Amino acid sequence: MDELTEAFEAERSKLEAVAYRLLGSHSEAEDAVQEAWIRLDRTDGIDNLGGWLRTVGTRICLDMLRGRKAPPEDPDELEQVPTVRRTPEDEALVADSVSRALLVVLDTLEPAERIAFVLHDMFAVPFAQIAPIVERNPVTTKKLASRARQKVQGTPSVPAAELARQRRVVSAFLEAARAGDLHAILAVLDPDVIRRVDATVLSPGMSAELRGARAVAEGTAALAARSQLAELALVNGEVGVVLAPHGKLLLAITFTFAGEADRITSYDVVGDPDRLSRLSLAVLSAER
Template identity: 70%
Template sequence: MNECDGLAEQFEAQRGRLQAVAYRLLGSPNEAEDAVQEAWLRLGRTDVGTVDNPAGWLRTVVTRICLDMLRARTARREDLAEQQVLDQISEPVQGSQPEERALLADSVSRALLVVLDALEPAERVAFVLHDMFAVPFGQIAPILERTPVATKKLASRARHKVRGTPAVSADELARHRQVVSAFLSAARAGDLNAILAVLAPDVVRRSDPAVLPPGAAAELRGARAVAEGTALLARRSQLAELALVDGTVGLVVAPRGRLLIALTFTVEKDRIAAYEVIADPARLRRLDLAVLAE
């Protein structure tokens, strides 16, 4: 076996794990693949005889590449966010790409990716490596150019953001979750009767104009009108997931791991009294999003 074959074998042995790390750090299958490919190129330019731990070296390289990408993304987010949302709303929603479905099947929810995307780059790296891949803080700290103690604090702060703080009691949160879950299941199926079953008779739906078809009303009133409008969005509902939105049970739509739409709900007497569809980038940025615990 020549040196090139040996490098390829070491890299391929780690590719799946590297891809998993990069996907959780970046939330994009394409960007994750780019990061892993860049790590392969750097490996080819490195004297592997000086590398004691190839697996750890590759993970560190991939993480540093992802960190640079996250920082660059943060710097340009304000400029690109609105156009990204408008572009995605205009595209037909036909489900995830095969590579995204494969990665999502690996226990990564879109809701988690959305919440991770709201973290600062250093927080995201510390949380993902430690909490999701059990990498010791002593190994993460040099990547972030922080002390292990400071890195631990970053992960703790990120963990608090990911978990969030419910604005209602545990019992009320559980009841709201049951109602919103039933609504989501009915919306995905396009089942008009099932949607009607979870709506209050005088329910109100409000939507940001950007998410509506031309000529559609921004506000709908009454269970029948709201249910019919909801049923029309069955395909987009396939990409929705439960999340904690401003402390209560809501939904997020993130077809590429980036927040596209958020839905907030008012639940009264185990029925949905109102819900709002938020797509405006400025409004989305102001939302407090967290993962809804099982």
């Protein structure tokens, strides 16, 4: 192994970590890293290899993100975004930096927003170093990250106490579903609970609508294997569940609850792409 290859391999894991969070795909991250290696092999006289690779790798990822979708940005909207100071809650959010739910939410950001947020909030890269990559000045880059942070965190549509109750109930439901524990599932379902499933994601023999706790619990327990990939998220401002293999949204589940009782009265399994695109998704942080 020559000196350049050895130096690159020493930086590979860091480069892959950044690329994965920027792209949300292991295969695309590997492609980006490989392209960075090709460009490095053609370049001479690099003093700071780690910094050079991060910059070049990020630009490659930015091009890949822009290739997916590139709606125009509104400069006036950026100027209206307030600077948000990070709190302990924000730190807890960043600690969950590789959750599937976060990857789903990151996928809703504009490319420049994603670059600014990931590099600054997850890897502590100064805005002055990010700005040239996204072709902005440091002040505007800081606002890009702030706007992205607000989208990632979302805004609950219910009071904190209600959100905590929802989290407790849905967590118990998801834990029981993963275990295929029929009795534990029944414990959080209202006797007259209703489960609805989009026709686009129905499995053979699966009903679009089930009524009654026993039928719903049995149907839920039968999907224990699929539940292993499910995670809590903020869906339309309330506690819900997302199923996102490899960070790509496949299903979302929304819930309704029985008054002040810790029981689920209904839940909808949303899998229709058009309905999924209209959902407001955010990460449910540890403090919520």
